[in-house]
Amino acid sequence: MxxxxxxxxxxxxxxxxxxxxxxxxxxxxxxxxxxxxxKSVSHRALLAALLPGALDAAGRLTVRNANLGGAVRALLPALHALGLRVDADGDALLVRPDAPVPQPVHPHPALTGGPGGVPYLWTAGSSAAARLLVGVLAGTGTAAVVDGDEVLRHRPMDWLVEPLIEMGARIDYLGDPGRLPVLVHGPVHRPGTVRLTVGSAQARSAVLLAAAAARLPMTIRHPVSSRDHTERMLAAFGAGITESPGELRYDGGACTVPAELDVxxxxxxxxxxxxxxxxxxxxxxxxxxxxxxxxxxxxxxxxxxxxxxxxxxxxxxxxxxxxxxxxxxxxxxxxxxxxxxxxxxxxxxxxxxxxxxxxxxxxxxxxxxxxxxxxxxxxxxxxxxxxxxxxxxxxxxxxxxxxxxxxxxxxxxxxxxxxxxxxxxxxxxxxxxxxxxxxxxxxxxxxxxxxxxxxxxxxxxxxxxxxxxxxx
The missing domain is CATH 3.65.10.10 (Enolpyruvate transferase domain)
Incomplete structure (x- = not known):
């Protein structure tokens, strides 16, 4: 059941x-x-379902032993709004295509949704959900607004938004500069090198997910090593990733998301x-x-x-x-x-x-x-x-x-x-x-x-x- x-x-x-x-x-x-x-691997495993060609021949991705705390659940409304349904089956999550589920409309005129509008992706207080989503959207070229609660709206987003803009993405701040909500409405398309100003794993992961989704060769320079779950996951999917001190290179090649992922x-x-x-x-x-x-x-x-x-x-x-x-x-x-x-x-x-x-x-x-x-x-x-x-x-x-x-x-x-x-x-x-x-x-x-x-x-x-x- x-x-x-x-x-x-x-x-x-x-x-x-x-x-x-x-x-x-x-x-x-x-x-x-x-x-x-x-929690970090769970976020990335669920977001893998948004990568091109991710779902198997049966149209689903199975994620076993995912964390079901509030931070991971905060990603679910966004996935629903993007046309994915997530069901629990024992210790596994089944991710399948479904009709998009409309999300609450924010008063800002850019967030009206519906015909001619864009999906409004609510991530509550989860910085990982918001930041990694921005990266995937910029990579797949999916237009959407990403927003969060008042606490999340005070947390910095420019750490990842500015490098994505350097890569060609069109991202607009709809409130305070450097903060949520943001409107993503243009894909990354410029290969090359970006330099991150912080050691945040979420910032590096957002940039890498954008490059992988767009198959865009990219070198990411970063000031300090931090958790590398995204690099490991994409490499396991077959992506060509090499690392050296302070630098991460992705060759732009394809990767294949397996039908099942274990957390x-x-x-x-x-x-x-x-x-x-x-x-x-x-x-x-x-x-x-x-x-x-x-x-x-x-x-x-x-x-x-x-x-x-x-x-x-x-x-x-x-x-x-x-x-x-x-x-x-x-x-x-x-x-x-x-x-x-x-x-x-x-x-x-x-x-x-x-x-x-x-x-x-x-x-x-x-x-x-x-x-x-x-x-x-x-x-x-x-x-x-x-x-x-x-x-x-x-x-x-x-x-x-x-x-x-x-x-x-x-x-x-x-x-x-x-x-x-x-x-x-x-x-x-x-x-x-x-x-x-x-x-x-x-x-x-x-x-x-x-x-x-x-x-x-x-x-x-x-x-x-x-x-x-x-x-x-």
Whole structure:
């Protein structure tokens, strides 16, 4: 039995999370827990259905183990408006052609849709959905408006729009310059070289998807390495892609989207049960199988490993989409772990989603930890440098915000408290994870916003012994 998926609708204030510190039982042996599919790979797999010739002879694409959090669901109305239907069938998503579904009309005269108009693609608060869509539209030459909620409208889009315009695309800002909404109404057509000004993987992916959709030879120069899921996926589809430091080349050749794509488990989500296990420090072994072991995503684990944490990888293999996968294994606690330092841009990008979590773990470590090169975090769902610091201080942590990072002085006594989640899923989940190790009851205000990326967050943490529930 299949079920047609829809986005969950406009964002509302989330319920609080109630966390009582301590583990329900000391593990008597190894514990295993699974986490959902990777959010970044899920976005790219669904957008692959928009590439020329993507759907198989039966007219469908099957995506297995996709993440079904709010950020991925935010892509679904846009896919519907572009004539694709997405149905859930067990652990798989079936993407098939369907009649376009009209979307709500924005008051701007360019967004009227209907006869003589263009589709209006609403992406709620998902920057990945919006940015990657702009790239695919520019590559396929599909005219459409891409828009999002008020938070997303304040996030920068010029990082990718300006390079696409250099490639020949016609893209107009319909509101504030450099921000959504944008009207895409002309395809990329100029081969050559573009230079990105930021290390954002979403910007690089949007440009690469545009080039691949148009079969346009392109060299992309970028200032820092970051997650490379798009490059791996397109290479696995047969695209001619070569990489060297600071540069990515696509030869303009064809690629073939397979009929089925498998999404590995998300390493950014695996980080939360691993962190809870280490914070408890009560022995035993925790394993998380089937996790994406892409080196551009393992910064959280690798930084803690370097500081002395017992974290390893086993059962390695590679998916059909070119992603290395395996089991993440954590043993013991933080007794032998020293302060952490993140000082290189590539290292920061390998843990960029886990900065709030690394910060609260660092609050439990001796000495002074530093998480730097993090200016980009000021442009996430919140200014994540400020919101992470305010959340951690509510527990009693000593944490200072600097222009490009966070300085955390360990050793301060931490306590259960009522702490802000800021409706930011990464900040809220970091707070709830730290709270599992502190005596007493913590309330994470708006903590149920974890559904943006990790719908099963509380269930997974309870499976390894946490006491956590929504305040309903």
């Amino acid at each position: 299949s079920e047609t998926l829809e986005h969950q609708g406009p964002a509302t204030l989330s319920a609080d999370l109630l966390v009582t510190g301590g583990r329900t039982a000391r593990p008597g042996g190894p514990t295993a827990v699974r986490v959902p599919g990777d 590995p488990a998300d390493p950014s989500l695996a980080a939360y049960p691993v962190a809870a296990h280490l914070l408890w420090g009560d022995g035993g072994e925790l394993s998380v199988p089937g996790v994406c072991l892409n080196p551009t995503r393992l910064g959280f684990f690798d930084v803690l490993r370097r500081a002395g944490a017992d974290i390893g990888y086993r059962d390695r293999t590679v998916t059909g989409g070119g992603e290395p996968v395996g089991t993440v294994v954590a043993r013991g606690g933080l007794d032998a772990v020293t302060a952490v330092r993140v000082e290189r841009p590539a290292e920061l990008h390998a843990l960029i989603d886990e900065v709030p979590l690394l910060a609260v773990v660092a609050a439990r470590l001796p000495g002074t930890s530093w998480i730097g090169c993090a200016e980009e975090l000021r442009f996430k769902e919140t200014d994540r440098l400020e919101t992470t610091a305010r959340m951690a201080r509510a527990f009693g942590a000593r944490i200072e915000v600097e222009s490009d990072g966070l300085r955390i002085t360990g050793g301060a006594p931490l306590r259960a408290a009522s702490v802000p989640g800021f409706e930011d899923h990464r900040v809220a989940m970091a707070a709830a994870t730290l709270a599992t190790s502190l005596p007493g009851r913590t309330t994470v205000l708006g903590g149920a916003c974890h559904r943006t990326s990790f719908p099963d967050f509380a269930d997974v943490q309870r499976a390894i012994g946490a006491r956590m529930a929504e305040d309903i």
